[in-house]
Amino acid sequence: xxxxxxxxxxxxxxxxxxxxxxxxxxxxxxxxxxxxxxxxxxxxxxxxxxxxxxxxxxxxxxxxxxxxxxxxxxxxxxxxxxxxxxxxxxxxxxxxxxxxxxxxxxxxxxxxxxxxxxxxxxxxxxxxxxxxxx
Numbered sequence: 001x002x003x004x005x006x007x008x009x010x011x012x013x014x015x016x017x018x019x020x021x022x023x024x025x026x027x028x029x030x031x032x033x034x035x036x037x038x039x040x041x042x043x044x045x046x047x048x049x050x051x052x053x054x055x056x057x058x059x060x061x062x063x064x065x066x067x068x069x070x071x072x073x074x075x076x077x078x079x080x081x082x083x084x085x086x087x088x089x090x091x092x093x094x095x096x097x098x099x100x101x102x103x104x105x106x107x108x109x110x111x112x113x114x115x116x117x118x119x120x121x122x123x124x125x126x127x128x129x130x131x132x133x134x
Contacts, residue, residue, distance in 0.1 A: 036131035
């Protein structure tokens with residue numbers, strides 16, 4: 001004769017395991033969308049903040065050609081430091097990288113969207129500040 005409690009447990013166990021997996025994936029996704037962790041030194045973020053601010057200043061001044069040049073400099077500098085920064089905290093690096101990508105796609109594409117680009121650059125500067133150890 002089967003033990004009824006074992007039958008219930010055996011039926012519920014896969015559903016419980018699935019629920020735990022789904023929750024852990026959701027938490028990871030939220031972490032990647034959230035606030036950057038303070039994992040970088042001021043010297044590691046200074047160049048990016050300077051370039052992002054210069055890009056934003058050129059955008060606000062209506063100097064599109066200069067803004068595109070500064071944005072390219074920012075992208076190049078960020079990409080060059082990926083191997084140093086990403087291993088410190090992949091989620092933080094991904095948050096910042098996605099924000100930079102939003103700025104690039106808004107400001108350098110054929111579908112120029114300065115307001116979205118401005119918002120992305122402002123967010124980028126905030127994220128870099130949040131990711132910098134105090």
